[in-house]
Amino acid sequence: MSRGDRDRNPPDDPSLVRPYLPAGVRPEYRAAPPRREHRKDPDTRPYEASGLRPYLQTGGRVRPLDINLEIEAQVMTTPAGRADANRLAFEQRDIVALCEQASAIAEIAARLGLHIGVTRVLASDLIAMGYLTVRRPGTGHRHDARIIERVVRGLQAIR
Amino acid sequence: VDSKPFADDWSIDDERPAASDGGTRLPLPVKIVIAGGFGVGKTTAVSVISETPVLTTEAAMTEMAADIDRSAQLPTKTTTTVALDFGCITVDEEIKLYLFGTPGQDRFGFMWRDLTEGALGALVIVDTRRLDDCYPAVDYFEHHDIPFVVAANRFDGVLEHDLDDVRWALAVSDDIPLIDFDARERASVRDALLAVLQCSLDRVDDHRADSPSVPATGG
Numbered sequence: 244m245s246r247g248d249r250d251r252n253p254p255d256d257p258s259l260v261r262p263y264l265p266a267g268v269r270p271e272y273r274a275a276p277p278r279r280e281h282r283k284d285p286d287t288r289p290y291e292a293s294g295l296r297p298y299l300q301t302g303g304r305v306r307p308l309d310i311n312l313e314i315e316a317q318v319m320t321t322p323a324g325r326a327d328a329n330r331l332a333f334e335q336r337d338i339v340a341l342c343e344q345a346s347a348i349a350e351i352a353a354r355l356g357l358h359i360g361v362t363r364v365l366a367s368d369l370i371a372m373g374y375l376t377v378r379r380p381g382t383g384h385r386h387d388a389r390i391i392e393r394v395v396r397g398l399q400a401i402r
Numbered sequence: 403v404d405s406k407p408f409a410d411d412w413s414i415d416d417e418r419p420a421a422s423d424g425g426t427r428l429p430l431p432v433k434i435v436i437a438g439g440f441g442v443g444k445t446t447a448v449s450v451i452s453e454t455p456v457l458t459t460e461a462a463m464t465e466m467a468a469d470i471d472r473s474a475q476l477p478t479k480t481t482t483t484v485a486l487d488f489g490c491i492t493v494d495e496e497i498k499l500y501l502f503g504t505p506g507q508d509r510f511g512f513m514w515r516d517l518t519e520g521a522l523g524a525l526v527i528v529d530t531r532r533l534d535d536c537y538p539a540v541d542y543f544e545h546h547d548i549p550f551v552v553a554a555n556r557f558d559g560v561l562e563h564d565l566d567d568v569r570w571a572l573a574v575s576d577d578i579p580l581i582d583f584d585a586r587e588r589a590s591v592r593d594a595l596l597a598v599l600q601c602s603l604d605r606v607d608d609h610r611a612d613s614p615s616v617p618a619t620g621g
Contacts, residue, residue, distance in 0.1 A: 314517070393497055397497065
């Protein structure tokens with residue numbers, strides 16, 4: 244497939260190579276600062292999937308630390324995350340910046356144009372490092388009448 | 403002895419976030435899944451009731467793909483989504499409801515476990531002009547014991563078949579609620595979601611009734 248081509252020809256756009264690659268890579272493969280015009284205004288850019296192979300963004304890992312991290316789980320940046328943001332690789336830095344406000348995993352994926360599986364891996368790493376705090380849906384909601392009734396009342400208020 | 407007030411300390415510079423502020427400042431997320439074939443009105447329904455513009459995790463379909471998915475045969479449907487789009491509603495000071503729209507096709511089945519895990523319930527939207535699009539979703543929710551409601555979208559305000567015929571054609575059992583609604587009307591979408599939640603509540607009651615003994619129902 245296109246993998247051989249990638250090996251032979253260094254990508255024209257240096258931002259296509261991620262800093263997760265091992266230290267031994269040739270200099271032209273090293274990461275440069277991201278060049279993504281849309282990052283300044285995630286709300287108005289058109290939605291597009293990243294052309295990047297997901298395993299490059301995650302340093303080769305395909306499973307999040309917590310493989311059950313729900314797509315609706317809420318995360319928010321902690322003071323530690325804010326303090327260390329500059330030391331993070333840039334997808335993670337993006338996440339930490341975005342999550343100054345509580346966001347769902349799916350929202351992060353959508354706003355940063357990341358694959359949802361990649362987002363899950365990166366976010367669960369950040370949670371493990373204490374850079375994001377998380378609130379997950381309880382497992383028994385479907386059977387928790389009080390929660391459902393509150394949602395019912397909330398919807399009934401919509402006109 | 404240092405008697406500095408405890409609360410002043412950790413609220414500002416806490417290194418154990420999950421334990422301390424995880425429960426207080428972040429909303430509790432809940433979700434309802436909106437399923438159905440291409441072009442049945444999922445995105446419309448989500449966008450009409452969501453507080454935020456609908457977000458999408460993947461690209462809009464190309465025209466070529468749209469052809470394959472038969473949308474080209476349908477009037478005025480030009481774009482559709484390949485992955486999932488979603489919106490949210492702040493239910494109260496603590497709970498945030500997410501609505502995830504997902505294509506109902508078998509080939510997206512790999513996403514469904516993620517989507518439906520922990521969902522309060524599901525709304526399966528059908529277009530009565532092509533009912534077969536919703537079979538995989540109906541099958542999935544039935545087999546996984548997820549409360550769901552089938553909602554026929556009144557395109558242009560018209561339902562082309564009556565609900566009894568739709569029920570017969572879908573072969574869903576009588577205890578699955580079947581309603582008609584208009585995906586463009588906020589109140590109509592709200593009522594459809596309320597029907598889903600009623601279904602979830604009924605299921606809770608069933609489980610309560612069953613709980614002392616062996617689970618009585620299920621696949």
